Amino acid sequence: MCGIIGYIGKKEIVPLLLTGLKRMEYRGYDSAGLSILDSSSELKSIKKKGRVNDLELASMDLNVKGIIGIAHTRWATHGYPNDINAHPHFDTKMNISLVHNGIIENYSIIKQKLIQEGYSFRSDTDTEVLAVLIERFYDKVKDLEYAVRLALNEVNGTFGIALISKYEPNKIIAARRGSPLILGIGDNEYLVASDASAIIEHTKNVIYLNDDEMAILSPDGFITKTIANKKVKSEIHQLEFDLEQIEKGGFEHFMLKEIFEQTQTIRDAMRGRLLVDEGNVKLGGLRSVRDRIRNARRIIITACGTSYNSALVGEYLIEQLAHIPVEVEYASEFRYRSPILFEDDFVIFISQSGETADTYAAIQEAKQRGATCLGIVNVVGSSIARATDAGIYIHAGPEIGVASTKAFTSQLTVLSLLALYLGRMRNLSTIDGIKIAKELEALPDKVQMILNGASEIERIANEYYQSRNFLYLGRGYNFPIALEGALKLKEISYIHAEGYPAAEMKHGPIALIDKNMPVVVVAPKDEIYEKVVSNIEEVKAREGRVIAITNYGNTDLEKLVDHCIYIPDTLPLLTPILTVIPLQLLAYYTARLLGRDIDKPRNLAKSVTVE
């Protein structure tokens, strides 16, 4: 969370920084700010509560020419979102300007010490403490880079930082520990940013900084080293996406664009991997662990948010097809409860961004205990992708809408491939493998059929968007889909929604049901369909309003429920990839009718790089 960008080069700097911030706004959007070193090496800064647009309006009068600048869009951790707490933060003399993503955990102890030494503070943030600490060291050593290194040695927690100073006006100093930072290497221009989306417009050549590394950018080049001042050899990578992929392309919102991209993204997740005739799967990213994973004693999958919901589907898939015991756990719980792991355990980390702090920290926990770590990640080169021993990219392309949609179905697709791969290495027959592979191959066209019916879902949203609560029910493979449907609605419409295993309804949620309660029931025709119908009967007996997701042709259900949304037939284990799509659309249209800020819902951020 929080997006930072720094630039050294010849382009007009204020618009460049603002555009960079807009591209990263999904990382945080409660306040924003920027600092420029002007031609006489004076620091010019502006900070504003609100969106990057508010900063843009405020900076209209900031007529500065300069070649060096930094900027930040914030998701508040310490201190209310207001102009003062917005980044950049400064030292007491206003000669150093710092932007920061992460949390300085020991900031209050350091702040007390600095106050005792006579330093004063303007904001409530942890970041300002770091800026003043750098000042304290600079006053002693008169060398900016050295002062930064000394200060970073004193802090605990996480940081991705960029700073500029009138003391040494020809450089940006950047450093990371636990928060992402990417360097962009252009033609006589250099950038640093939290996210490749802010860099792609200028260059595709990037360096991913590792933890405890820093970079010093100047008009003539850059150097990278460790914070402990040891040389590092940084490899230049090529970004694999284009600018148009991070633009709306005619859709009203990124979320809608991303929902409609799923026909393609599911196909991309399978591309080159599915061997239909052999009923098998090729996963190049697992080559190095192939023999060991065949004999895995247990698989643990850990993730947060929507990725956690996909992990739950993964549990059902892997246990059914490969007969390997699977446990699923929130990364935030896993990392703090001293999990018992064995050397023949595999831990899978699922993350769209590849930067979620809890998931990333869980990798260190698993590694320390000797388990093999696999990543299922979207963002190529992200921290989680690099920290795991092996992995599978989902190749969904940049996902900008804060509420995850296409990454979820791509995660499900990859988990299905993985389950098939593991199953075929163990006991799954070729015939069964071919059946599953053929159904997987057919999924994108089936997704398109559901998307073609979007207007019907919009009509249903029209009927229920003023409801205060929603209940989502599902069983088996579609229990996690009930959770995901409820999560989508909560995130973007702010309507309270709960997901439940359908049969658990009678142990609590049934008390909530009356004629004002819409209940969304995921009821594909599978082996537990009849049981789900009984649960629907229980809702109807209490006058609840039921929206059911079921298969085309299952007209029987129409008599019982208020609305049916249809999906094409597939194997029960693949239904989640289809059933979730109407739920994404229902959440989207509901939020649109309520006039919500769909791509940037309040209080959320896309990439949660703090605990």
Ligand code: G6P
């Ligand atoms: C945030 C996002 C969610 C996402 C979760 C996990 O809460 O708003 O959409 O599911 O983080 O993110 P990850 O990038 O690790 O999948």
